[in-house]
Amino acid sequence: MALCLANSLIACGDFVPYDQLVRYKWWYRYGYMSSTGHCFDIGAATKNAIQEFEKRQRKFAKAWNISYEEMDNTLSSELLQAFNVNCSKEGVAGNGALMRLAPVPLFFYRIPEKAVEYSGESGRITHGDDKAYDACRYYGALIVAALHGVLKDELISDKFYEDHKQWFGKKPLHTDILKIAQGSYKKSGGYNEGIRGKGYVVSALEAALWAFWSDNNSFEEGALKAVNLGDDTDTTAAIYGQLAGAVYGYQDLxxxxxxxVYAKNFISHVSNWIVCEGIINDNEEHFAHFGKDDPNEDYDHPEHSVTQNCKSYTFDTDYGHKLRIIDTPGRSSDHPKMSCEEGWSISKKSWDRLLEYTHKSLSPYFIRQECNKVEYFRLKTMGMIRPMLESMRNILRNVSNALKGRILSVDDAWQ
Structure with a gap:
């Protein structure tokens, strides 16, 4: 399910719960993103939520006169707003929401407030209890902080929540989650002192943090401690691994x-896409702005009138680089021309690097089981190549929109 969530973030370039549920349904029905080719070990809460989602899809399709077969495609913004994606009953507080969490804080870590809120929402769509929502928010905040370089001692500090309270907005943590944030898991006796890796999200969060707190800075030791608690062993270890992996890094696994690890090259590529496609900051959307005033733009440029109605066009080029074209009618200088030339040069290098990667470096992904259904094969194939194809689409969309905006060359952009 974590791979389903990661692929949704990459494909949509944003947090779209409806698309996440579609992919969870594919996993449940067709084995999408499964290492065995079929769904296994699905929790009751997740299964019930997916089945409820399917019922709502059928009802929605009938009400809006849409073919049910088309309901898995991307809906318009109007339809997305009309569809209720919270498919869980109230009071459902299983650990399934927490074990798949990591792609959300990884994708949005540059905007901590958004990362924390979306972490909670990612769990709510299948687990409706506030404890599940807040467990995901708190754990998402820990992962975000780790990605910002916060040291382990601060992550396990009893004051972490208070020190980062602005990330949680106006919604305080549930008291059961707050107790954990204040250090209830710090029990040297572990299992003998009541730490349990059970299916209840509060117990699972406490168990994973206990393993992290007591792992002696060793991923291997912590994972084994999580598993050896017994009960829901794989989920406890999966929860532990998300935070521990963010702190210790891939090189220390x-x-x-x-x-x-099955399909480790594919998983590695998806991880890279998450980093490359992640939202940069709250004022600058991931995809290009066209014809919008840039909120970060200072209009008081040399040779430019501050009263001009400037427009800023922003293009993604490379990680950490942006091509920004400022439309200031009737004015020009050598500086914007130089910026455009440099930006287009970076864009060309990005194209060349992508083509070289797909030609030389993209590792094959083998399907071990025979595909006895065309639909099964299609879903498997799309799951393998869709992140790459949709990133290529994003680049093409930027170029296409630039052409529609009459920016046909560097000189045209300068004019």
Whole structure:
């Protein structure tokens, strides 16, 4: 399910719960993103939520006169707003919401407030209890902080929540989650002192943080501690691994374990896409702005009148780089021309690098099971190549929109 969530973020370039549910449904029905080719070990809460989602799709399709077969495609913004994506009953507080969380804070970590809120929402669509929502928010905040370089001692500090309270907006943590944030998991006796890796989200969060707190800065030791608590062992370890992985990094994972991961090259590529496609900041959307005033733009440029109605056109080029074309009618200087030339040069390099990557570096992904259904094969294939194809689409969209905006060349952009 974490891979389903990651692919949704990459494909949509944003947080779209409806698309996430569609992919969870594909996993449940067709084995989409499953290492075995079929869904296995699905929790009752997740299964019930997906089945409720399917019922709502059928009802929605009938009400809006849409073919049910088309309901898995991207809906318009109007239809997305009309569809209720919270498919869980109230009081559902299983650990399934927490075990798939990591792609959300990874994608949005540059905007901590948004990362924390979306972490909670990612869980709410299948687990409707406030404890599940807040467990995801708190754990998402820890992962975000780790990605910002916060040291482990601060992450496990009893004051972490208070020190980062602005990330949580006006919604305080549920008291059960707040107790954990204040250090209830710090029990040297572990299992003998009541730490349990159960299916209840509060217990699961406490168990994962206990393993992280007591792992002696070793991913291997922490993962084994999480598993050896018993009960829901794989989920406890999966929750532990999200935070521990963000803190210790890929290079510190046990190599003997990494070698045995199924489709590890594919997972590595998806991880890279998450970083490259992640939202940059709250005022600058990931995809290009066209014909909008740039809220970050200072209109008081040399040779430009501050009263002019400037327009800023922003293009993605490379990680950490933006091509920004400022439309100031009737004015020009050498500086914007130089910026355009440099920006287009970076864009060309990005194109060349993408083509070289797909030609030389993209690793094949083998399907071990025979595909006895065309639909199954289609979903498998799309799951493998869609992140790459949709990133290529994003680049093409930027270029296409630039052409529609009559920016046909560097000189035209300068004019």
């Amino acid at each position: 046990p190599n003997k374990w990494c070698k045995r």
